[in-house]
Amino acid sequence: MNEKALRILEYNKIIEKLTDFATSPMGKEMCKNLLPSTDLGEICQGQMETSDALSRIYAKGSLSFSGLRNIRDSLLRLKVGSSLSVTEFMHIASLLETALRAKSYGRRETDDMSTDSLDGLFNTIEPLSPVCREIRRCILSEEEIADDASPGLKHVRRSIKLTNERIHSQLNTMVNSSSVSSMLQDNLITMRGGRYCLPVKAEYRSQIQGMIHDQSSSGSTLFIEPMVVVKLNNDLRELAAKEKEEIEKILGELSNQCAEYQEKLSTNITVMTHLDFVFAKANLSRSYSGTEPLFNEKGYINIKKGRHPLLDKKKVVPIDISIGKDYRLLLVTGPNTGGKTVSLKTVGLLTLMGQAGLHIPAFDHSELSVYEDVFADIGDEQSIEQSLSTFSSHMTNIVSIIDKSNYRSLVLLDELCAGTDPTEGAALAMAILKNFLRRDVTTMATTHYSELKVFALSTEGACNASCEFNVETLSPTYRLLIGIPGKSNAFAISSKLGLPDYMIDEAKKFIDVNDQSFEDLIADLETSRSTIEKERLEIEQYKSQVAGLKQKLETKQDNLSKQKERILREANEQARKILQDAKDYADQTIRDMNKLAAGKTGNMKELEKKRSAVRDKLSKTDDRLAIKKDQAKKNRPEDFHPGDSVRVLSMNIKGTITGKPNSKGQIAVQMGILKSMVSLTDLELLDEEVIKAPTLKKTGAGKIKMSKSASISTSLNIIGKTVDEAMPELDKYLDDAYLAHLNQVTIIHGRGTGKLRTAVHNKLKKCRYVKSYRLGAFGEGETGVTIVDFK
Numbered sequence: 041m042n043e044k045a046l047r048i049l050e051y052n053k054i055i056e057k058l059t060d061f062a063t064s065p066m067g068k069e070m071c072k073n074l075l076p077s078t079d080l081g082e083i084c085q086g087q088m089e090t091s092d093a094l095s096r097i098y099a100k101g102s103l104s105f106s107g108l109r110n111i112r113d114s115l116l117r118l119k120v121g122s123s124l125s126v127t128e129f130m131h132i133a134s135l136l137e138t139a140l141r142a143k144s145y146g147r148r149e150t151d152d153m154s155t156d157s158l159d160g161l162f163n164t165i166e167p168l169s170p171v172c173r174e175i176r177r178c179i180l181s182e183e184e185i186a187d188d189a190s191p192g193l194k195h196v197r198r199s200i201k202l203t204n205e206r207i208h209s210q211l212n213t214m215v216n217s218s219s220v221s222s223m224l225q226d227n228l229i230t231m232r233g234g235r236y237c238l239p240v241k242a243e244y245r246s247q248i249q250g251m252i253h254d255q256s257s258s259g260s261t262l263f264i265e266p267m268v269v270v271k272l273n274n275d276l277r278e279l280a281a282k283e284k285e286e287i288e289k290i291l292g293e294l295s296n297q298c299a300e301y302q303e304k305l306s307t308n309i310t311v312m313t314h315l316d317f318v319f320a321k322a323n324l325s326r327s328y329s330g331t332e333p334l335f336n337e338k339g340y341i342n343i344k345k346g347r348h349p350l351l352d353k354k355k356v357v358p359i360d361i362s363i364g365k366d367y368r369l370l371l372v373t374g375p376n377t378g379g380k381t382v383s384l385k386t387v388g389l390l391t392l393m394g395q396a397g398l399h400i401p402a403f404d405h406s407e408l409s410v411y412e413d414v415f416a417d418i419g420d421e422q423s424i425e426q427s428l429s430t431f432s433s434h435m436t437n438i439v440s441i442i443d444k445s446n447y448r449s450l451v452l453l454d455e456l457c458a459g460t461d462p463t464e465g466a467a468l469a470m471a472i473l474k475n476f477l478r479r480d481v482t483t484m485a486t487t488h489y490s491e492l493k494v495f496a497l498s499t500e501g502a503c504n505a506s507c508e509f510n511v512e513t514l515s516p517t518y519r520l521l522i523g524i525p526g527k528s529n530a531f532a533i534s535s536k537l538g539l540p541d542y543m544i545d546e547a548k549k550f551i552d553v554n555d556q557s558f559e560d561l562i563a564d565l566e567t568s569r570s571t572i573e574k575e576r577l578e579i580e581q582y583k584s585q586v587a588g589l590k591q592k593l594e595t596k597q598d599n600l601s602k603q604k605e606r607i608l609r610e611a612n613e614q615a616r617k618i619l620q621d622a623k624d625y626a627d628q629t630i631r632d633m634n635k636l637a638a639g640k641t642g643n644m645k646e647l648e649k650k651r652s653a654v655r656d657k658l659s660k661t662d663d664r665l666a667i668k669k670d671q672a673k674k675n676r677p678e679d680f681h682p683g684d685s686v687r688v689l690s691m692n693i694k695g696t697i698t699g700k701p702n703s704k705g706q707i708a709v710q711m712g713i714l715k716s717m718v719s720l721t722d723l724e725l726l727d728e729e730v731i732k733a734p735t736l737k738k739t740g741a742g743k744i745k746m747s748k749s750a751s752i753s754t755s756l757n758i759i760g761k762t763v764d765e766a767m768p769e770l771d772k773y774l775d776d777a778y779l780a781h782l783n784q785v786t787i788i789h790g791r792g793t794g795k796l797r798t799a800v801h802n803k804l805k806k807c808r809y810v811k812s813y814r815l816g817a818f819g820e821g822e823t824g825v826t827i828v829d830f831k
Contacts, residue, residue, distance in 0.1 A: 041076050041392065042444075044437075045416045049388040049452075051076075053350055054324075054398070061323040064108035066309070067316030074317075076395035078412050083335060085157070086321075086397020091332045092156035093322035094399070096145075102323060103145050105316040107138035108309070115306055118299040123292045127182050132298060132305070133175040139308050140167035142315065158318070164311050166304040171297055178290055185287050193286040200279045207236050207272045214238065214266060223247055225261045234280075235273045237263040321398055328353055330399030333390075334407045339447065339482045340364040341387065344403035348386045349393070353401065359383055359520040364409060364482050367503040369473055371496040372486045372520070374507035380486040381418060381454055383507065383520050387484055388416055388452045409482070411450045415441040418454040431459035438472060445481050453485040456492075466491035477501050595754055602783050607693065675720045677701040685726040688718055693781070694726065711781065752776050755786040763799045770803055778809050778830055786816070787826045800826055 046052065055074060062068040077083050096103075109131035114124055124132075146162025148155075178189035187194050211229045214220045215238065221227055223244035230237055232253040240248050240262050242255070250266040265273060298305070324330070328349050342365075345358035361383065363370045372380045390400045394408040417437045438453070445451055456472065457465040466489040473492075476483045477499070496502040505522045677700075680686070684697040688709060698715065699708035706717040756773045758766040770787065777785045789796040804813045809831050816825040 041413060042415065045388070045414045046075075046392065048416045048418050049385055049392060049414070050350060051389065051392050054389070054393060057327070058320055058324050058398070061320040061327075062105075062316050063320075064105040064313065064316045066108060066110055066313040067105060067320060070313060070317040071320055074396050076392045076414075077397070078395070078410060080335060080337060080410050083395055083397060083410060087332050087335075087394070087399070088157045089318045090321040090325060090397060090399055092158050093318045094325055095156070096158070097319070097322055097326060100145060103142060103315070103319055105138055105142070105312055105319075107134040107141075108312050108316065109135050110309065111135060111305065112309065115302050118295060118302055121299075123288070123295040124298070126179055126185070126291070129175050129179055129291070129294055129298075130182055133172050133179075135305070135308060135312075136168050136172035136175075139165050139312060140169060140172070142312060143167050158315070161311050161315055165308055166301070168301055168304060171301060174297065175294060178294060185290065189290045190286060193283065193290065196279055196282045196286055200276065200283065203272055203276050203279060207269050207276070210269050210272070211236060211238065211266070214268075220248070225256075230263060232263045232265075234277065235265050236269055237265045240264045325399035328401040330401050331404050331406065333394045333400050333402065334405060335394070335410055336407060337410050338364070339368070339409045339411075339480075340407060341391070341409055341482070342407040343387065343390060343400075344406045346386055346390055346400070346402040346406065348382055348389065349401050350389075351382075357519060358402075359386065360522070361387055361520060362522060363387075363484060363503075367501050368480060368482050369477055369496070369499075369502040370484045370505055370522075371473075371492055371502060372484065372505045372507065373488065373493055379507045379520070384416075384418060384452050384454055384484060384486060388414055388450070391450060409450075411482075412446070412448040413444065414450045414452070415445055416452040416454075417441065417456075418452065431457075434459065442472070442475060445476070445479070447480040449481055451476060451481055451483045451485075453483065456485045456487050458488070462489065465489065470495050473502070474499075599754060599782065599784075603781065606783060675723060675725075677705070677707075677720065679725065680707055680720065680723070687724045687726055688722060689724055690722050752780040752782065754782060754784075755788055757788040758796065758800075759788060759790040761796070763795060766796060767799060767803060770800060774803075774807060774810070774828075783830060785828050785830075786821070787828060788821065788824065789826065790824050797823070797826065804828060 055072060058074065059068050059071040062071045077086070111128065111131050114128045114132065117124060117128075143162065143165045146158065146165070148159075178186055180186050185193065187197050208229065215224065215227050215229065223240055225239040225241055228239070230239060235253060237253055238248070239256075242260050242262055245252070245262050245264070248264055248266060250264040251270065252262050252264050254263040255261060328347070330349075341361065341363050343359070343361045346361060347353055347356045347358050357379075359379075361370075372383060374380055390402065391408055391411065391414055393400055395410060400406065400408070417434055434457075438456075441451055457469040459465075460468075469485075469487065469489060469492055473483065473485065473495070493504055496504040503522065504524060505520055506524050507520055680697050680701060682697050682699060685694065686697060686709060687694055688711060693711055695709040695711040695718075697707060698710045701707045701720060702717075705720050707720060707723070709716060709718045709723070754777075756770065758769060761769070766789075773785075787800055789800050791797075801813070804810050804826070811829045811831040813826055813828045816822050816827055820827065
């Protein structure tokens with residue numbers, strides 16, 4: 041990729057943002073050196089790693105590599121047998137602790153979890169915990185080696201401590217002596233050249249036997265080492281040398297241990313640096329809500345809801361851009377400050393980011409092409425030093441682009457051939473664009489020239505686009521409209537800003553009639569497009585509403601079918617039990633009667649008694665199975681009123697009257713979600729008192745039951761509510777659903793932390809009319825919902 045395009049498209053600013061997300065010096069360096077690739081396999085691998093790291097971040101949180109240190113120089117010293125310093129061992133320990141943390145982060149919780157492209161990297165990391173523990177045991181900090189690092193060091197330091205105590209004891213005795221204390225400048229013990237001394241007044245130098253090590257700047261104080269501690273000070277110096285020797289032994293042994301794992305340490309550095317780089321890309325993607333784009337090598341770009349990553353994602357207007365499939369040239373027109381240049385830069389920058397393995401701020405399944413090079417001529421490149429005008433500077437750049445570009449290039453041109461005579465500039469621009477078209481170069485350009493709009497309309501492989509502008513508010517909407525040329529709106533804008541109408545009318549006279557007609561045509565097209573767009577949105581809303589109503593109707597129909605099947609099944613089962621009971625009784629009676637008839641002294645009285653019992657049993661059975669015939673005599677049309685509670689005898693279920701009797705002796709009855717015309721002879725009035733809202737006055741009809749049956753939903757959504765908020769709502773919903781005779785309902789509580797699901801299940805356990813409940817199956821919502829069956 042040429043550096044000029046990277047600079048113009050502000051790719052370096054994206055790299056700066058990426059570098060900030062890296063947590064180790066080596067990871068930051070890797071981010072700084074990231075450049076777009078032209079190898080499709082390498083690009084796809086980079087994108088896949090970024091996506092997998094982003095998935096891990098959403099699942100487990102981010103991973104820091106701040107403890108990663110570059111110990112490659114230390115590894116070279118180990119290779120030649122040198123001992124490392126305390127600081128170098130601290131860096132190795134920090135690296136290994138980071139490796140242990142990364143290894144733990146990358147470990148799968150269960151063996152059946154799906155793998156990703158980062159598993160191999162995490163598996164390669166070797167924490168070398170024994171080595172790390174040994175380093176931390178021996179080295180407490182960069183200035184301190186632990187006493188227990190070796191027996192020899194412990195013994196030497198004990199001797200040093202005892203010798204120091206003896207020296208202090210001797211010197212304290214002298215300081216506290218009245219004969220000596222008067223000779224001292226201060227009653228304290230000091231050190232000079234690593235040896236303990238006393239500050240003696242110069243006039244008493246001959247009174248205290250010892251070695252003079254220093255004197256004050258005024259010469260009034262001499263620092264004398266008394267003879268009584270000279271030997272002890274000498275012993276202390278020897279012990280210090282032994283301590284240094286023991287420390288060198290310890291560092292040598294640690295160096296030998298680390299030397300055995302040179303390759304693994306080197307691999308840890310490489311792998312964790314790469315992981316730091318990958319997670320930096322993932323965190324960058326998360327910062328602007330990026331997605332992984334699809335790639336092709338056919339020069340086809342299809343960006344859906346793309347945003348410029350350097351603009352505020354809450355304010356920037358997403359754009360849809362498609363180029364390279366049906367047309368290779370996209371010509372963007374429209375007024376200044378309308379977003380043409382931003383659209384141009386968005387396409388270029390997203391292409392560079394995608395080829396660098398970075399996610400792009402666009403909708404899922406946006407598609408980019410792999411280009412060998414991206415060329416851009418954007419902004420003012422005027423050069424005073426080289427005596428180049430704006431036009432000359434741009435033309436120099438365009439000539440270079442023409443020479444270097446091919447069918448595997450993306451060319452972005454802003455205000456092509458501006459800054460010169462409009463007629464000549466437009467002609468020159470058309471010639472340049474035709475050259476790119478002939479060579480199949482994917483090109484996106486912006487212009488104000490009307491001639492180029494006509495050129496795009498009449499040339500195969502070219503397409504117009506425009507940035508929408510609201511003339512009423514004098515502000516751009518920043519929406520990119522493919523297929524429609526833009527209007528400059530100079531007259532409209534000038535009029536809104538207060539330019540007199542007579543001056544605008546005068547200006548229009550200087551415009552060619554054909555140009556004026558073309559601009560009017562563009563305006564008409566824009567008006568038609570806006571109208572069609574509004575109608576399309578309305579149609580989409582209607583389609584959505586129809587789909588929702590259709591879904592509700594299908595759900596109700598399904599519930600109705602289930603209710604009907606349940607009622608018929610229960611009725612058949614009840615009838616079967618009644619008939620079986622009657623049959624068993626009759627069979628037993630016949631057997632008894634046969635025994636009595638076979639007797640020599642047949643007891644006619646007993647036989648008659650048995651026959652009477654059979655008649656009574658059959659009569660009761662007939663009463664239970666059949667509709668009471670005399671009911672018709674009791675039931676009169678004037679006895680039934682809307683809201684009355686009744687029992688439908690043929691189905692043995694309760695219902696509510698919702699209408700008045702018709703001429704056929706039938707009346708509308710609401711039975712749960714089932715509403716049907718039922719004969720008056722099949723009804724039995726029930727004397728039930730229910731409270732009718734809102735007056736709380738008792739009535740003889742089930743008004744509340746009717747409204748519940750008519751409006752109750754088959755599901756309850758309590759996602760986002762606390763347990764305290766959700767439980768009263770769930771309690772009321774279960775009562776309403778049961779009163780409405782629903783067979784099954786769905787409680788939607790979501791996955792989350794599981795607290796809401798647990799509270800729902802505890803409630804269902806205690807509900808007396810709940811038959812059973814279970815979590816949803818695949819396609820029903822799985823663990824995010826609970827399916828409840830009523831008794």
